[in-house]
Amino acid sequence: MFKIGDYAVYKSDVCTIKDIIQKENGEYYALIPIKDKSLTINILTENKLGLLRSVMNKEEALSLINEIPNIVAIDVPDKLMEYEYKNLMKTGKREDLIKIIKTTYLRNEIRLNDGKKISERDNNYFNNAEKVLYNELALALDMSYDDCREYVVSKVEEINKAREI
16 A cells, blocks of 8 residues: 555556545545646555556666666567557556667667658657656656666666677
């Protein structure tokens, strides 16, 4: 059970537990997304659907960053790619967000190297997956979003270089 002031992830939004409200049909958390403080989301504290989870801690964040090079990109035919992106975005799993980020990055790199424009679809999924992942990582690592993004990229490059030796 969460307490007032705790951070939690609801679907794909990092939120603060603003209040715990008793209504006639049950007890609810009042959630405030950190990216839109004007919004309040009420969700039953029972959380039977698993839509609310704890934010990762620093150790989990560092472990996840170290695992990024081992997480493989999505390998499905192009016509199924959007379906796969949508499904992975819905899972709420951090590893699935990394799969999307890796896949869209690689696909856009290939397009740019072939002299083509980047895919708007891939670019949108890349940006959405990054926002979800880096908002949570930034909170766990006590960094700004931009600093966290730079940190993750540099750590992954460092890990990849160490593997080449």
